[in-house]
Amino acid sequence: MRVSFIKMHGLGNDFVVLDARNQPIPEISGKIAAGIADRREGIGCDQLIVLGQSESAAFRMRIFNSDGGEVEACGNASRAVALLHGEPAEVETAGGMISLELASGGASVDMGAPRFDWDDIPLAYAVDTSAMPVAWDGLENPMAVNVGNPHAVFFVDDADAIDLATLGPVIENDPLFPQRINVNVASSIADNHLKLSVWERGAGLTRACGTGACATAVAAIRKGIAKSPVTVTLPGGDLTISWEQGGTIRMTGPATEAFRGSFEWDDFA
Ligand SMILES: N[C@@H](CCC[C@H](N)C(=O)O)C(=O)O
Numbered sequence: 142m143r144v145s146f147i148k149m150h151g152l153g154n155d156f157v158v159l160d161a162r163n164q165p166i167p168e169i170s171g172k173i174a175a176g177i178a179d180r181r182e183g184i185g186c187d188q189l190i191v192l193g194q195s196e197s198a199a200f201r202m203r204i205f206n207s208d209g210g211e212v213e214a215c216g217n218a219s220r221a222v223a224l225l226h227g228e229p230a231e232v233e234t235a236g237g238m239i240s241l242e243l244a245s246g247g248a249s250v251d252m253g254a255p256r257f258d259w260d261d262i263p264l265a266y267a268v269d270t271s272a273m274p275v276a277w278d279g280l281e282n283p284m285a286v287n288v289g290n291p292h293a294v295f296f297v298d299d300a301d302a303i304d305l306a307t308l309g310p311v312i313e314n315d316p317l318f319p320q321r322i323n324v325n326v327a328s329s330i331a332d333n334h335l336k337l338s339v340w341e342r343g344a345g346l347t348r349a350c351g352t353g354a355c356a357t358a359v360a361a362i363r364k365g366i367a368k369s370p371v372t373v374t375l376p377g378g379d380l381t382i383s384w385e386q387g388g389t390i391r392m393t394g395p396a397t398e399a400f401r402g403s404f405e406w407d408d409f410a
Pocket residue numbers: 154187188206212213214215216217218290291323341342343344347349350351352353
């Protein structure tokens with residue numbers, strides 16, 4: 142069976158999008174998702190995105206990391222999907238309802254309200270979460286932010302000095318986090334301007350992580366080290382994140398369609 146796909150990206154965080162609203166898509170296993178995402182033997186992407194019917198929203202967006210695991214939220218893919226859809230829409234995700242629309246230079250997404258305490262991020266054993274008693278080689282006392290998916294946010298003097306390629310997988314897979322975690326390392330580089338690197342759960346170092354930018358910006362606002370709107374500079378470029386205490390997060394930034402193609406489903410089944 143031949144399946145059409147759209148290759149997209151948001152600041153270089155790239156996606157294969159399958160639109161099951163206009164073509165039949167067989168059941169997706171972790172093996173199929175990882176096969177499609179494989180950069181040598183598949184099409185290649187950080188996340189596989191599958192759009193389908195929803196009973197409660199305009200449509201549903203499912204998200205699979207390149208390791209094949211299905212997850213709750215993806216900020217950059219939400220903007221890519223906004224570009225594809227072309228008009229404002231409420232979208233159902235496993236992490237909650239989001240609403241997306243086109244904006245100048247890309248798209249803007251209401252990502253919902255953040256949740257801040259570790260109660261929303263399952264931990265394997267009891268710890269005093271007011272001051273996390275864990276540290277990983279200089280990275281300590283992370284803030285927990287759930288923006289649909291779980292993030293640990295570390296503020297450091299110089300994010301570039303942290304070897305995230307080494308520490309990222311260690312923290313992601315720490316036994317403390319039974320569902321693993323996205324790892325964000327940020328520094329303040331000017332007023333209301335953060336520099337951020339992200340080790341993504343299930344995908345590794347990416348050029349940008351939209352939910353990571355949201356989590357880090359709201360953590361910085363809550364900590365009093367930035368005010369909304371916050372510019373977040375990632376390796377792939379900038380996102381603007383707006384949030385007031387008690388409100389929902391708005392993320393604005395670019396989205397790009399790279400190319401379209403089709404593949405034989407059985408090649409990955
Ligand atoms: N790249 C994404 C986040 C994708 C999911 C994440 N790796 C997770 O496992 O929660 C983004 O732009 O937000």
